[in-house]
Amino acid sequence: MTWRKGPYKNYSGKAQLSSILIFASMATLMSFLPISVPNLPPHPALAATTKPFSVPSSDRKMRVPYELKRGQNRLFHELPSGLSMEVIEQKGAEIDGITREPPLIFIHGSYHAAWCWGEHWLPLFSSRGFDCYALSLLGQGESDVPPGSVAGTLQTHAADVADFISRNLSVPPVLLGHSFGGLIVQCYLANAKTKQNLEAQDLFPEVAGAVLVCSVPPSGNSGLVWRYLFTKPIAAFKVTRSLAAKAFQTSVPLCKETFFSSEMEDQLVERYQVLMKESSQMSLFDLRKLNASLPVPSIPKSSVPVLVLGAEDDFIVDAKGLEEMGNFYGVSPVCIGGVAHDMMLDCSWEKGAEAIVSWLRKEHL
Template sequence: MSISVSSCSFHFMKPHVFSAVMSGKTNKMRVPFDLKEGQSRIFHELPSGLSMEVIVQKKKKKKHKNVEKNQTLVFVHGSYHAAWCWAQHWLPFFSDSGYDCYALSLLGQGESDEPSDSVAGTLQTHARDVADFISRNIASPPIVLGHSFGGLIIQYYISNLGSDKLKENLYPKLRGAVLVCSVPPSGNSGLVWRYLFSNPIAAFKVTRSLAAKAFQTSLSLCKETFFSATMEDHIVKRYQELMKESSRMPLFDLRKLNASLPVPSVPNCPLEVLVLGAQNDFIVDAQGLKETADFYGVSPICVEAVAHDMMLDTSWEKGAEVILSWLNGLDE
């Protein structure tokens, strides 16, 4: 599934897109994420008038690089997370490697505005919000990275890419996609049922942790759900607080979401896809990882000794380096 893409050229953010919403913004998260050196927080105004938080980190100028990368990475988080989950480690890593990076907070998450509904959106509306950001701010096809349910959103985005001109206007072309510990195309129901039959205790823990949001109050359950056992408790506590503040409303109505699945198939997928999993993932099992990889006709890569939150875990650089190697291969 290769695609021949000419070298890309980027432009900077269009000032008018953000100028109307930059001023007067107040923190929605009572436990704010402090930006790192080289990062900025801007707000992308959607057609609805609501604004999405975007954490930006531009590539660092390399004095001794003969070839300069002209690629943009757009990061999409999953449930109970926001743009900050990428900004902690991966935005500095990839910007230092020569990429302009944009991490989005979906509506109702992080510092983004909340819609009037009881949930943040649907698979379709979240994908359209990502597409709107790309169409108005990124000049050349970017590489998108989606984690967990964010990966499912990216899968829906990909399913809408095609030769139809209307779709092309709504969903700009992508250079590539990285699905990180992604929920498979059929959704999370298969994961739950497999746990029920193979490991009832794990099924109970996952349901209690995520559906009942017990991870927000139990430090040990938060660690077991998202991180490696070696992560220090004070770091888990910090992420636990950020997760709680990030998810002021559910990302989806899961019943309606599962009723809309599986994601439509993508014959002759028009972009390169990397399917990346974690060996110690407590949420997405090996069969779920294989389902996603088979859907795109690629071989999955499973990173050893990391958990579901690969970008925040103690060995976060392992997954980042696999992705960087894959990105470098796109340039060859």
């Protein structure tokens, strides 16, 4: 590595502060970096069963203070392990002259749960005729907490999504994943059956398409971390404090800067801050093991329609990460102006949703 001459050589004033921030951030963020980066083959899925999902019993205590919108139902899908996964469902409206649309499966990222889609995007997409299903991954939202220190691996989370699809849907859905949920979608695509990949595992049903919303790129978050450390040390320090130290849970300004636009009302930020804090009972992954398993296996270009959607004001996923995803899937990324990382909750949430609707129509999905 070649060090730049200049402020790092003179430990005084702003230069000293920059150096301190870099090394303080590095010390914390080293745990997120990969030990190695092997290109692993698709992982075997969990065995499926034929148990249907069920409605919650009246004595089930809700952990997350989220009230469903009109037309939404909270269901629980029982996985092969016996653990239950929360599903917020909103059926599509019947629209004259429009062929039934493919179902949409929404997969959240860290510190979120199914509710983050139920707030705005489920009502909008259902009004356009799409059946919508927002899943809470294990250990998140109202889903059961598995044994162990983390909720699962990239492969087990993808297998849980596959189990829900195989046992409840009769037509291929479109997967939408946000942040680390987007990485789970990428893992699913690497395992799913396609016309070009007939040897893929039967337990990952075919999908009609995928939308990666402010997603972690195929190589993981390591590149993002290093770029922030050496180009935006103060931002790197804030991201570390916000996410790794979970300071966003107690600081409204930091929560806003991490997830939302500056125009977002503090009252809304405070509401979502509470929901995020209550949503995550445990970490989605062991990040060191996750990064060591990356990048995700590639898929034949054009085998599945993919939309790579980014946010101009994203504080977590930068333009390079967006470009990496576009190159990986052979598509041109779409970057939405005036929105931040939590595109589906931000004050201009409809911008991203309308871009997705336009893409779905263009792809005839």
